[in-house]
Amino acid sequence: MLAIIAAVLFFFAFLINAAEIATNDVFTSMNVMLIGLALLALHVAGVGSGWAARGRRR
Template sequence: MLGIAAAVLFFIAFLINAAGISTNEVFSSTNFMLIGLAALALHIAGIGHGWATRERGRGRRR
């Protein structure tokens, strides 16, 4: 889930940078990129991967 959020943040940063939109310091393309990198790092670390499904009955069914 955080991987998708990182992709969205990278896309917003790209749009701000490509369109040359002047924003204040909080919503700059660099800040969106850094937040996206943090979300991507958390995703790679395994945090926020969603719900894990448990596999019941590991034995073979007949």
């Protein structure tokens, strides 16, 4: 799920950069891209995957 959100943020960053849309200081294409990279790093680290490492029950 985090990877999908990251892909959407990368697409928005591309649109902001390609269309040269004037935005405020918070939503620049670089900031949106960095948020996407942070979400992608969390996805690769396994955060939000839904799998929990639990011991075996006998």
